[in-house]
Amino acid sequence: MTAMSRATGLLTKNPIFRLQQQMGMPFFSSFPFSTTCSSSSSTDKVSFCNIDDALAFFNDMLSKNPRPSTYDFNQLLSAVMRMKKHETVVSLSKEMELRGVKHNVFTLTILINCFCHLNRVDFGFSVWGKILKRGFEPDVVTSTTLVNGLCKEGKMGEAVKLVDDMVERGYRPGAYTYSVVINGLCKVGKADVAVGYLEEMEKLGCVLDTIAYNSMIEGYCLQGKVDGAREVFDVMVSKGSTHDVCNYNTLLNGYCKMEMVDEAMQVFDEMLREGLVPTVVTYNTLIKGLCRVGRTLAAHQLFRNISACGLTPTVITYSTLIDGFCEQGNLDEGWALFQEMQKSAVKPNLVVYTILIDGMCKCGKLKDAKKNGRGRLHTKCLLL
Numbered sequence: 001m002t003a004m005s006r007a008t009g010l011l012t013k014n015p016i017f018r019l020q021q022q023m024g025m026p027f028f029s030s031f032p033f034s035t036t037c038s039s040s041s042s043t044d045k046v047s048f049c050n051i052d053d054a055l056a057f058f059n060d061m062l063s064k065n066p067r068p069s070t071y072d073f074n075q076l077l078s079a080v081m082r083m084k085k086h087e088t089v090v091s092l093s094k095e096m097e098l099r100g101v102k103h104n105v106f107t108l109t110i111l112i113n114c115f116c117h118l119n120r121v122d123f124g125f126s127v128w129g130k131i132l133k134r135g136f137e138p139d140v141v142t143s144t145t146l147v148n149g150l151c152k153e154g155k156m157g158e159a160v161k162l163v164d165d166m167v168e169r170g171y172r173p174g175a176y177t178y179s180v181v182i183n184g185l186c187k188v189g190k191a192d193v194a195v196g197y198l199e200e201m202e203k204l205g206c207v208l209d210t211i212a213y214n215s216m217i218e219g220y221c222l223q224g225k226v227d228g229a230r231e232v233f234d235v236m237v238s239k240g241s242t243h244d245v246c247n248y249n250t251l252l253n254g255y256c257k258m259e260m261v262d263e264a265m266q267v268f269d270e271m272l273r274e275g276l277v278p279t280v281v282t283y284n285t286l287i288k289g290l291c292r293v294g295r296t297l298a299a300h301q302l303f304r305n306i307s308a309c310g311l312t313p314t315v316i317t318y319s320t321l322i323d324g325f326c327e328q329g330n331l332d333e334g335w336a337l338f339q340e341m342q343k344s345a346v347k348p349n350l351v352v353y354t355i356l357i358d359g360m361c362k363c364g365k366l367k368d369a370k371k372n373g374r375g376r377l378h379t380k381c382l383l384l
Contacts, residue, residue: 186219256289
């Protein structure tokens with residue numbers, strides 16, 4: 001594989017440039033130098049082996065005569081950004097300017113992205129001002145990068161205003177932009193407002209993906225509005241999307257937190273009928289919900305189904321059910337499950353020991369426990 005094709009593969013993996021491609025923006029193909037890279041034949045994913053290789057290559061580019069174009073430097077900055085070395089990208093961009101390599105709108109967009117990852121969206125807006133000052137016109141990609149940064153910092157009012165400004169300037173935000181806003185709104189408990197953006201997307205012909213729908217389902221669940229979550233869950237199919245395990249797990253969790261375990265079990269049955277395979281997260285959610293309402297026998301039966309389905313219980317699975325038994329005063333079942341856990345590949349942690357000791361104390365059986373050997377729990381707990 002040539003250096004140029006490796007660099008092309010690198011760019012296609014970068015979210016900023018992938019968006020640019022989807023929107024018909026120019027894609028840079030000239031990358032004249034080779035570097036030490038690792039490549040996976042299955043994914044064609046390319047990256048520098050380490051940051052030192054990237055820095056050495058950057059210095060090599062600066063020493064070339066004629067010097068590579070800004071486009072080529074953008075590709076390197078993008079590679080370093082993919083390594084999550086955001087502060088390094090900022091330093092390299094400053095060095096570029098000092099050495100006479102001019103920034104273009106794509107360089108500045110990369111900088112904005114890095115500042116947003118560093119939780120310095122204020123610096124991102126400073127770069128935005130530089131874009132305007134230099135006569136560049138910020139595009140949807142650049143604007144969406146800032147929107148994402150604002151959402152990450154919980155500044156939803158500013159994020160929404162920026163999207164509205166995009167529309168006023170004649171830009172047409174795409175599905176990704178709206179998905180970012182919807183996810184942000186749902187995380188701060190404004191799922192009802194997010195619905196308005198869903199309707200706006202429909203008007204523009206954008207198709208919401210399952211991740212965005214899941215954000216809305218989770219948003220309603222966080223507000224305790226499981227009926228609204230269920231409505232979104234049902235609507236997504238009519239809009240051309242399909243349910244996945246994550247959608248089901250989110251809805252199940254919403255019902256269980258509201259102690260609506262019968263409804264949760266109905267959703268679980270729907271999941272099975274749809275041909276989806278439950279995960280350990282699915283079972284953990286249901287077991288916790290059943291234990292919360294005191295239905296430990298049903299929870300225990302689900303626990304047995306985990307192994308029957310070829311899955312392995314986690315420490316969360318064991319601790320949840322043991323806690324459920326202890327809360328019901330059923331220490332014998334809790335202890336039996338603890339012993340079963342000790343024989344399995346999943347070993348008890350501090351949480352499990354604390355649950356058992358707490359259960360014994362509440363039932364006034366700590367002295368009896370010491371007599372029959374269970375006092376070792378206290379010693380083991382102190383050693384963890």
